[in-house]
Amino acid sequence: MSQADTTVREDGIIDSVSGPVVTAVDLDARMNDVVYVGEEGLMGEVIEIEGDITTVQVYEETSGVAPGEPVENTGEPLTVDLGPGLLDSIYDGVQRPLDVLQDKMNSAFLDRGVDAPGIDLEKEWEFVPEVEEGDAVEPGDVVGTVPETVTIEHKVLVPPNSEGGEVTAVEEGEFTVEETVVELDSGEEIRMRQEWPVREPRPAGDKKTPTEPLLTGQRVQDGLFPIAKGGTAAIPGPFGSGKTVTQQQLAKWSDADIVVYIGCGERGNEMTEVIEDFPELPDPQTGNPLMARTTLIANTSNMPVAARESCVYTGITIAEYYRDMGYDVALMADSTSRWAEAMREISSRLEEMPGEEGYPAYLAARLSQFYERAGYFDNINGTEGSISVVGAVSPPGGDFSEPVTQNTLRIVKCFWALDADLAERRHFPSINWDESYSLYREQLDPWFEENVSDDWPEVRQWAVDVLDEEGELQEIVQLVGKDALPEDQQLTLEIARYIREAWLQQNAFHDVDTYCEPDKTYLILTTIKTFSDEAFDALEAGVPVEEISDVEALPRINRIGVQEEYEAYMDELKDDITEQIRELY
Template sequence: MSQATESDSVREDGVIESVSGPVVTAADLDARMNDVVYVGDEGLMGEVIEIEGNLTTIQVYEETSGVGPGEPVENTGEPLSVDLGPGMLDAIYDGVQRPLDELEEKMNSAFLDRGVDAPGIDMEKTWEFTPEVEEGDEVAAGDIVGTVPETESITHKVMVPPDYEGGEVTAIESGNFTVTETVVELDNGEEISMHQEWPVRRARPSEEKRTPREPLVSGQRILDGLFPIAKGGTAAIPGPFGSGKTVTQHQLAKWADADIVVYVGCGERGNEMTEVIEDFPELEDPMTGKPLMSRTCLIANTSNMPVAARESCVYTGITIAEYFRDMGYDVALMADSTSRWAEAMREISSRLEEMPGEEGYPAYLAARLSEFYERAGKFENINGTEGSVSAIGAVSPPGGDFSEPVTQNTLRIVKTFWALDADLAERRHFPAINWNESYSLYKDQLDPWYRENVREDFPEKRQWAVDVLDEEAELQEIVQLVGKDALPEDQQLTLEVARYLREAWLQQNAFHDVDTYCEPEKIYMMLDAIKTFNDEAFNALDAGVPVDEIQNIDAAPKLNRMGVQDDYEEYIAELEDELANELREKY
């Protein structure tokens, strides 16, 4: 059934009965769950979330002050959907995919009036369409029928919508078209344009979900070296205020080896989101040398925006990510932060007078988080291509308390946990990720990739580093009581090696031109240099050299300068020789 026919058959106006913040109750509205409606004289956009008898409850995506009982409610008969097609990259949207740049031009102001709307993609702009199939070819749902050069970095692939039957191509031609114009006609009467719509709360179909075997390389040593995430994996970054969640996500957005980045600013402070919106267009994509925005889609929904739109913004983001995944791209989705999303759910749930769960969050909090993260993964698409969506969600636990419900429920779902630590941040150790609390459950399935693409013994070296850092954590408890000098010399030396692991390897300067990104080969070589120091130092200790002499060799402090070396291979090779020679001369 076409959109127009379906809308006409369902549409029947109702009237507002009561208003409670973003929650509006309407009477006599013929509607179904999740239908989009327009509320009041100003036509504020909302969504049906509860139907009981003659009363329909609606969450409104805009400020409702001034709206009162008796005003009309108009039903569209369609669920909340996003516009998919060329023009989504290099765009900045709000939580329900309204293009903020376009609305600013329309309003001639940075402050938007209520009730203004615009399609998610420009329906008037023409795009150069190049066919990938010919007349007489058979196409099925999801198949790629042509391409469009969307940005300098990304080729947009025009696909048969997933809910089409498919058939034989009877007409197709190259040329410049708007997204609504037909570019392919099929023998069953179906017409394919560059524009698709898809309901945000429903996952796009795929053929098979596969086990991811390749890491999402981020260029951050503590992530790639100790706690890797797979392409198609899920990760959480919980941490208190000021510990570096947003900077970590910015680093991932800039450096992760994903084809497309979807950044969802969900309920974050306005100044942080302003920084993202101002910085991203100026950043150069280190992979291509082109602007980073040419492969990025931003969704900005700050904490002062209506609470209901915050609830929908993560669904908007994941649906856009799935669309690019269907083209065969690897997509990295950053959600900053899922705690604000959960708080929006809590506010709406309380206004609906639902039975609260732990700390007032709705009882379905865990289910909603699971639904979101479950849509990430490595997929074989219905058109035969392979694509992935990696979901990385920041969590902002109040007071840094990881035992609160959002963090705990997220931990049960995601397989990578990067725990940010306020104490590390205060000591100026960045990234402030606590290596004793963090973990990755992808290590085993990613080890073959590291063996093949980096070095054969990479997993063993990583495990050695983990063991040293674990031993340091135990020894620090003793040091607190009796002091470092009371320890046996071998344990004092272990603390020294752990210090170099922390300061030379795990610490990284996001604002240094060289140190901001560290490729896997460099990560391995830096770790190998510290392991060389460890082995030679313990040999010297066994030969009777005092621990003070070992710690004070001239070459050791050079370990701290490995990260900022452009020609790191030569520097590290010379440093390893220097360390070995200097220590061997001692005995």
């Protein structure tokens, strides 16, 4: 929302200032109204009203703001601009386009009080109508399309709060987002631009049980702990365990139509890497630039804390807008712990009664409200769309018993627990297969059986059983050493090592290994299983485990992931393993 485009009036004056929290008196406002604070017109939001005292959280640095300065009320809640131009854009937490603000300031550092619309109000878009005069339209219906990027066709929708009606006039050609493209008999004019309050979920139909996976291109996730389109997942892990890289991998390679990436309170250099890398990356689905289907929201740790609290709402509202068009959207929030810390800071300045570890008592409710906006929906216009939400969690010291992790665990159905010990051993992604889980596996198995292989669940369960047995054997190995184990258990440890190193480990910075399609994920595991079957046959025939482990073909298993022409390579490798082991007996 632009200050220039909003009718404001001076309604009150500042009474006190405490960091991003400002109290005002004589302000005629409602909860969640957007106000402009002080002589510089800093954007803020009403978060508490008690008698004549109105409390405002300000989305910018408040140093220099003094009691007695004016507070102006817009009478509207915090909203986002929705329309063509959202994709290939980088915003701050309240949807101010950072590239536009940089051009205004001619500097990488933004002045306070500067503002700009969320989408370009002057750019003209080619509008292709989908309705004719006399057609009846209802809220959510598609009235036309716009080629927003080379990848995504933007569908212009009747606003959800519209009364609908009969089309009396339709335009075709190039228009700005504020020009009327469709008129209804009720007198309503439909434009390409909509506004929507960020804290209010956009209306949708029934939420359905998802049955299709969100393919991530990461073997440990697609193979062991899959997430559904419309599902929710959490990635908790201590500092340095790879949360951000894992999130970025999901944003780069997931097969969603639209990606919304929220950098919430993370270090500036990590967001810089995203901003620099994404425009250069090709989309594995289309070959077009990845940014052509991506919106980035950057609210780094040095940005105002209050805007951090609102950035996740900005992101999920944009995601809901594209869901309403019938697209599958993947939203990455990195990290929800920084969001919770922002809530804690605001809550403490409001002098609210603290809950566990100082977090506000409504922490669990806010997390639930956020994750509940994910799902696979029947839209009100008859289409289907989904929002998959993946939230990173940064527990202090890697303590998963802290409130944000525990409250997130109660909500999400997919848990990818990052392990500092694995990260120290340079095993990435450092997802601990013993602590992680997915409650989507059974409902997604039919898809994998139909699209990958009939025995996908059985092969996956074999890998899980081997890893479980390895975990039990490692406790014995630490006490008595590997050589004290029977040969069959020594062989199990060798097979588990290949599962860990060749299958679960994946190099995010290797041109080939960074992305692994489901067929390749399956074939790598079946190659390891081929070795397992042949090795145990040889062991039963009396071949010592040392000779089996010295088979020349085995080191090639660890190079499977980097093979581009993988099908022929794996067929040849399976034949070599079988032939060489059988020569031993």
